[in-house]
Amino acid sequence: MTDIWAHTTLKLYRGFGSLIYPFSGPFLRARARKGKEDHARRAERYGYASWDRPEGPLVWLHAASVGESLAIMPLIKRMESFGISLVLTTGTVTSASVAQDRISERTIHQYVPMDMKRAVGRFLEHWQPDLAIFAESEIWPTTIQELAKRNIPQILVNARMSDRSNRRWSKRPSLAQAVFGNLSQVLAQSEVDGERFRNLGAPWVSVVGNLKIDVGVPHADPEALNALKKSIGERPTWIAVSTHQGEEFSVAQVHKMLAQHIPDILTILVPRHPDRNQEVLSVLQEQGLSVVSRSSGEAIGANTDVFLGDTIGEMGLYLSLSDIAFMGKSLKSQGGQNPIEPVMTNTAILSGRFVQNFRDTYQALLENGGARLVRDEAMLAGHVLHLLRNQKDLEAMQAAAQYTVKQMTGALERSIEALDPYVMPLRVKVGLDRRRQRDEAAQQVQPGGSQPSGSGS
Numbered sequence: 001m002t003d004i005w006a007h008t009t010l011k012l013y014r015g016f017g018s019l020i021y022p023f024s025g026p027f028l029r030a031r032a033r034k035g036k037e038d039h040a041r042r043a044e045r046y047g048y049a050s051w052d053r054p055e056g057p058l059v060w061l062h063a064a065s066v067g068e069s070l071a072i073m074p075l076i077k078r079m080e081s082f083g084i085s086l087v088l089t090t091g092t093v094t095s096a097s098v099a100q101d102r103i104s105e106r107t108i109h110q111y112v113p114m115d116m117k118r119a120v121g122r123f124l125e126h127w128q129p130d131l132a133i134f135a136e137s138e139i140w141p142t143t144i145q146e147l148a149k150r151n152i153p154q155i156l157v158n159a160r161m162s163d164r165s166n167r168r169w170s171k172r173p174s175l176a177q178a179v180f181g182n183l184s185q186v187l188a189q190s191e192v193d194g195e196r197f198r199n200l201g202a203p204w205v206s207v208v209g210n211l212k213i214d215v216g217v218p219h220a221d222p223e224a225l226n227a228l229k230k231s232i233g234e235r236p237t238w239i240a241v242s243t244h245q246g247e248e249f250s251v252a253q254v255h256k257m258l259a260q261h262i263p264d265i266l267t268i269l270v271p272r273h274p275d276r277n278q279e280v281l282s283v284l285q286e287q288g289l290s291v292v293s294r295s296s297g298e299a300i301g302a303n304t305d306v307f308l309g310d311t312i313g314e315m316g317l318y319l320s321l322s323d324i325a326f327m328g329k330s331l332k333s334q335g336g337q338n339p340i341e342p343v344m345t346n347t348a349i350l351s352g353r354f355v356q357n358f359r360d361t362y363q364a365l366l367e368n369g370g371a372r373l374v375r376d377e378a379m380l381a382g383h384v385l386h387l388l389r390n391q392k393d394l395e396a397m398q399a400a401a402q403y404t405v406k407q408m409t410g411a412l413e414r415s416i417e418a419l420d421p422y423v424m425p426l427r428v429k430v431g432l433d434r435r436r437q438r439d440e441a442a443q444q445v446q447p448g449g450s451q452p453s454g455s456g457s
Helices: 002-033 039-046 066-081 093-100 117-127 141-149 163-170 173-180 191-199 222-232 247-259 274-286 315-319 340-344 356-368 377-389 391-406 411-445
Strands: 058-062 085-090 107-111 131-135 154-159 185-188 205-207 237-243 266-271 291-293 306-308 324-327 348-352 371-374
Touching: 002 039, 002 117, 002 141, 002 173, 039 107, 039 117, 058 066, 066 085, 066 093, 066 131, 066 154, 066 411, 085 093, 093 107, 117 141, 131 411, 141 154, 154 191, 154 411, 163 173, 185 191, 185 411, 191 205, 191 356, 222 315, 237 247, 237 315, 247 266, 247 274, 247 306, 247 377, 266 274, 266 315, 274 291, 274 306, 315 340, 324 377, 340 391, 348 377, 348 391, 356 371, 356 391, 371 377, 371 391, 377 391
Parallel strands: 058 085, 058 131, 085 107, 131 154, 154 185, 185 205, 237 266, 237 324, 266 306, 291 306, 324 348, 348 371
Antiparallel strands: none
């Protein structure tokens, strides 16, 4: 009975997708007007390709957002070195921009098709991938079923399962089994994530760690960094990273508390979604703060209270401007943000208490003294003030965070090893294709099999 229920639910899901497919145009146009879709490339969301499929083996990789795209970039580079062609899909304009700046000519970027049978089917018919790899928590039932129908192996890398998602899927075990049972392999970030995927029906699960730890130090343009450091001068700074709605008001309150003790304090604020810059700017200005945004091109002045980082792909630049980072989505919103990038740039980590989406990482940092959790704005201001005034404590936190992350490296090599049974046949085929091409080229040089001159007879 439960299997019939799951089958019926998935059938209804696909049917609903087919029903709304003809009406998805206005939805995508509305998103494009808000800057959330690339107007010129909307056809890709319907599965239409903007490029020809290259010859030979091809792997489809999907990373929804900026963080996921950056996390799998080393994996992409490694697979490119194998000579395998790749098509990388992303779901947002920002992640597309970041990805296209980092991929080589062997990797083609496309926007991910909507999870509707016609769109996914059109995408798969054109690209005909030999393997599909999805990053973190991308679970799309129709896409998974269409891949399974074509016997295309599908693997979830850097996989994680949030508390909220786990609760939702656990309430529907037969549906979870019908979806997750199609995954050829799950490479989980942590033991908790691995156990959750096993319980939901994934047949093969390995715990390999977090790929984001192997990405390395986030890039910061040296010229831009020097210019910003020059404009900041000797002013004390702290940075609030990946904030969500409601947290910018909290950051403003913390800045005013700090300014009572350190009048020349500079707060650097980087919202999780840069397209909220006008909303964030209004919140800060309503609190009487002087704000300079990165996108405006204005220089940070002596009277600037807040430097607003509202550009895409410059997180490494912003993090390089301070030794103390507060991680958003943890004070007013829940789930937390990944602290790995700030640790890589040698910052001490402060966060709210709601960090369940990255529980293992924060637990390791807390155990080693590389992070501290705060209850409210006053406690956050107190920790920032203490670290600004106590260099030894700041350096101890930075060293502890660095030590913690170094103990967690190796996910890339473990992932490559786990993927080898699926990737090796493609590498062999690439080698055979290259040999065939060399043989054909040699035959063209020597038509009819005649001996080249000087070879003797």
